[in-house]
Amino acid sequence: MKKKLVLWTMAALLAFSATACGGSGDSGNTDTKEEGSKKEETASKGESSSVANKDKPLVWFNRQPSNSSTGELDMNALNFNKDTYYVGFDANQGAELQGQMVKEYIEEHADTIDRNGDGVIGYVLAIGDIGHNDSIARTRGVRKALGTGVEKDGNINSEPVGTNVDGKATAVQDGTLEAGGKKFTVRELGSQEMKNSAGATWDAATAGNAIGTWSSSFGEDIDVVVSNNDGMGMSMFNAWSKDNKVPTFGYDANSDAVAAIAEGYGGTISQHADVQAYLTLRVLRNALDGVDIDTGIGTPDEAGNVLSENEYRYSEEERSYYALNVAVTADNYKDFTDSTKTFEPVSNQLDESKSPKKKVWLNIYNASDNFLSSTYQPLLQNYDDLLNLDVEYIGGDGQTESNITNRLGNPGQYDAFAINMVKTDNAASYTALLNQ
Numbered sequence: 001m002k003k004k005l006v007l008w009t010m011a012a013l014l015a016f017s018a019t020a021c022g023g024s025g026d027s028g029n030t031d032t033k034e035e036g037s038k039k040e041e042t043a044s045k046g047e048s049s050s051v052a053n054k055d056k057p058l059v060w061f062n063r064q065p066s067n068s069s070t071g072e073l074d075m076n077a078l079n080f081n082k083d084t085y086y087v088g089f090d091a092n093q094g095a096e097l098q099g100q101m102v103k104e105y106i107e108e109h110a111d112t113i114d115r116n117g118d119g120v121i122g123y124v125l126a127i128g129d130i131g132h133n134d135s136i137a138r139t140r141g142v143r144k145a146l147g148t149g150v151e152k153d154g155n156i157n158s159e160p161v162g163t164n165v166d167g168k169a170t171a172v173q174d175g176t177l178e179a180g181g182k183k184f185t186v187r188e189l190g191s192q193e194m195k196n197s198a199g200a201t202w203d204a205a206t207a208g209n210a211i212g213t214w215s216s217s218f219g220e221d222i223d224v225v226v227s228n229n230d231g232m233g234m235s236m237f238n239a240w241s242k243d244n245k246v247p248t249f250g251y252d253a254n255s256d257a258v259a260a261i262a263e264g265y266g267g268t269i270s271q272h273a274d275v276q277a278y279l280t281l282r283v284l285r286n287a288l289d290g291v292d293i294d295t296g297i298g299t300p301d302e303a304g305n306v307l308s309e310n311e312y313r314y315s316e317e318e319r320s321y322y323a324l325n326v327a328v329t330a331d332n333y334k335d336f337t338d339s340t341k342t343f344e345p346v347s348n349q350l351d352e353s354k355s356p357k358k359k360v361w362l363n364i365y366n367a368s369d370n371f372l373s374s375t376y377q378p379l380l381q382n383y384d385d386l387l388n389l390d391v392e393y394i395g396g397d398g399q400t401e402s403n404i405t406n407r408l409g410n411p412g413q414y415d416a417f418a419i420n421m422v423k424t425d426n427a428a429s430y431t432a433l434l435n436q
């Protein structure tokens, strides 16, 4: 008799707490009776959408909250709440790889690389965004490998030089490189930030125009074209270097760039977007389920999803997951032809009874960014189903934060957020909305 009473009281209490926690009206759920018990469980774990916006899981991705002049991480944004993370890739490791890839190509093609035989290997460089850590790292990586970097404040200067046909620019120097028994001078003939007049960075069309200008004034001197990403790299390749048989190097391993390797594109770097897109949604999933953050990442989940240390590293101090990069060249490009394919070891469907559907608000800073729209977002869309997440995708204009934040009018409708800022300094524009 007593036992029954206790059970009855517990059931009543549970039912009460479920109504109290779940009835705020902002969950968007129209639960059926059968789902009631599930809801009681989530409600008792405090995971219903009556959770305050400021306590909901938040992941920054692709643009790490940081000072765009100094690169210093914005630890306030990275520690917004206990379920906040950044997902990106290891910018320095990738940058080293890109530099090495270009250098090795030159060494292997020493007989033909110097097109006008003047002993100077000239290259031009398309810079994505002078205030973006990834872009800065790539510019440094190339300059370091080719010996054209000069030190500034304890690091390699990453400023654009404009044009430097005479080798007199101060932000770079002439390097030397021995290859095929010959000693070459290496010169950065030109570099500029590819920003369009409306302010969008990493702008492919601007890069296509720049190669037009550079090639018409010193085209004979250009032996190599390097770009901070494939979007700009492919634009330059299609506009000029393909016809002129000048090897062009990018970054991202977008499908079109990988395919172009068969037609003379020099190479690219995979930033393991298949792992990043997974991590972006996985950290949210884990926080929403209230499980250990390593679940399905370093520790296999019940469905068997797990990554290995060859694919990512986690920095607890920086609250950041970094995917590792792989060079994609003529030797291995056939393994990378579809950049939107999920990574096999983390492609198993989660059980919806344990990881119930949740709503995520996610934005892409620029709907026309080649990498994010042709590689990253399709990957996210493949993973959201596997992870039982109902993701609303918002595409920004690449220029103003408000174009995006205006579309986060009602954060209470969502269980978690994934944010790709226009400018890395601007985290507060988003967290202010969640703090309201």
Ligand code: BGC
Binding pocket: 062, 063, 128, 134, 202, 228, 229, 230, 231, 251, 252, 369, 370, 371, 372
């Ligand atoms: C990618 C670029 C992209 C940028 C956007 C970088 O990591 O390599 O292609 O334009 O992110 O933030």
